[in-house]
Amino acid sequence: MKMFRTLALAAAAAALAFGARAQGQAPAGALPADPAATAQTKLLLANLHRLVGRGVMFGHQDDMAYGIDQGKMWKGDANRSDVKSVAGAYPAVFGWELGHLELDSARNLDGVPFARIRGYIQQDYAQGSVVTISWHLNNPHNGKTAWDTARTVQYILPGGPDHARYVGYLDRVAAFLGSLKGAKGEAIPVIFRPFHEHTGSWFWWGQKECTAAEFKAIWQFTVGYLRDQKKLHNLLIAYSASDFATEADYLERYPGDAYADVLGFDDYCGPDPAQFKAGMDRKLGLLVSISRAHHKLPALTEVGYDGVPDPGWWTQTLLPLLEKHPVSYALTWRNGDPVHFFAPYPGQASAADFKKFFQSKSTIFNSRLGPLHLYTQPLK
Numbered sequence: 183m184k185m186f187r188t189l190a191l192a193a194a195a196a197a198l199a200f201g202a203r204a205q206g207q208a209p210a211g212a213l214p215a216d217p218a219a220t221a222q223t224k225l226l227l228a229n230l231h232r233l234v235g236r237g238v239m240f241g242h243q244d245d246m247a248y249g250i251d252q253g254k255m256w257k258g259d260a261n262r263s264d265v266k267s268v269a270g271a272y273p274a275v276f277g278w279e280l281g282h283l284e285l286d287s288a289r290n291l292d293g294v295p296f297a298r299i300r301g302y303i304q305q306d307y308a309q310g311s312v313v314t315i316s317w318h319l320n321n322p323h324n325g326k327t328a329w330d331t332a333r334t335v336q337y338i339l340p341g342g343p344d345h346a347r348y349v350g351y352l353d354r355v356a357a358f359l360g361s362l363k364g365a366k367g368e369a370i371p372v373i374f375r376p377f378h379e380h381t382g383s384w385f386w387w388g389q390k391e392c393t394a395a396e397f398k399a400i401w402q403f404t405v406g407y408l409r410d411q412k413k414l415h416n417l418l419i420a421y422s423a424s425d426f427a428t429e430a431d432y433l434e435r436y437p438g439d440a441y442a443d444v445l446g447f448d449d450y451c452g453p454d455p456a457q458f459k460a461g462m463d464r465k466l467g468l469l470v471s472i473s474r475a476h477h478k479l480p481a482l483t484e485v486g487y488d489g490v491p492d493p494g495w496w497t498q499t500l501l502p503l504l505e506k507h508p509v510s511y512a513l514t515w516r517n518g519d520p521v522h523f524f525a526p527y528p529g530q531a532s533a534a535d536f537k538k539f540f541q542s543k544s545t546i547f548n549s550r551l552g553p554l555h556l557y558t559q560p561l562k
Contacts, residue, residue, distance in 0.1 A: 310553070359417065
């Protein structure tokens with residue numbers, strides 16, 4: 183059985199590698215926005231570009247930290263994952279959260295210790311998965327949560343009265359990102375996704391909470407500070423919108439190609455999956471077109487259906503969208519409690535359909551991704 187599984191994994195890796203060759207080399211603009219990016223960061227991005235069109239990597243937020251078991255929560259169990267329990271494999275992409283790190287807290291805003299998150303990221307990297315990191319940072323102007331909608335950005339820009347406080351926040355984040363090391367001491371490449379869903383107005387960095395010029399300025403300062411002042415060259419930067427109607431809407435606050443590597447958006451299914459599907463079809467089409475024009479990696483940076491009440495949602499709603507629109511990955515949100523969750527667990531209504539989703543040639547989980555060694559071997 184072990185030999186059969188090894189041969190199967192090798193065959194899957196060969197098939198993906200052949201498919202990547204069939205797609206040709208990565209586009210000329212596939213170099214990271216950071217000119218000084220580490221060799222592994224450059225290789226990862228190039229390989230991710232080459233995989234686009236050969237399958238969409240499935241991701242899950244906080245996948246290893248906690249989940250659901252017969253209506254109750256499990257937390258911190260070693261090598262456990264709701265996705266793995268259902269599909270038999272870990273996700274290809276792991277999402278983690280840094281909110282409250284800026285407060286020098288030992289735990290993030292969801293209660294996961296940062297020391298444990300570091301360990302999870304090291305495990306994800308060692309098994310060949312991709313890591314993406316979000317940051318719901320507290321408002322540095324008034325101390326309220328990320329969901330506060332007071333005008334703030336103008337106060338934290340260089341020269342503003344709260345700029346020094348914001349820089350202190352960045353210093354703590356930089357220290358954590360700089361501590362992400364592999365077994366040989368190498369910096370682990372991660373996709374860092376700041377100021378997400380900025381086209382909405384539910385965060386203090388949202389569309390109604392700052393001007394387009396202010397948003398671009400704080401983005402450029404943030405990325406420049408981490409890259410140039412803190413010397414973090416293991417970061418791929420994700421620009422992640424929410425709703426948008428046109429290409430102009432999407433790019434209104436775009437900070438420029440020198441400050442982003444991944445272009446994406448977040449969207450969630452509501453009570454009407456058909457309506458969700460129509461909206462996603464439109465937005466994914468725009469995203470793929472914009473990403474190609476800017477030579478950036480397209481991604482569905484957050485997606486899901488709260489509670490997944492539709493037993494066929496994975497293969498009947500989500501999968502056709504991913505097959506039609508060649509994005510790099512789709513990250514589902516966290517299994518936060520037995521009522522609000524976004525990936526199935528054993529016995530959940532959509533678990534059987536999720537297994538079919540996993541078995542599709544159009545999806546990539548860690549069982550297919552790991553053997554490709556994205557951090558050390560170029561895909562030809």
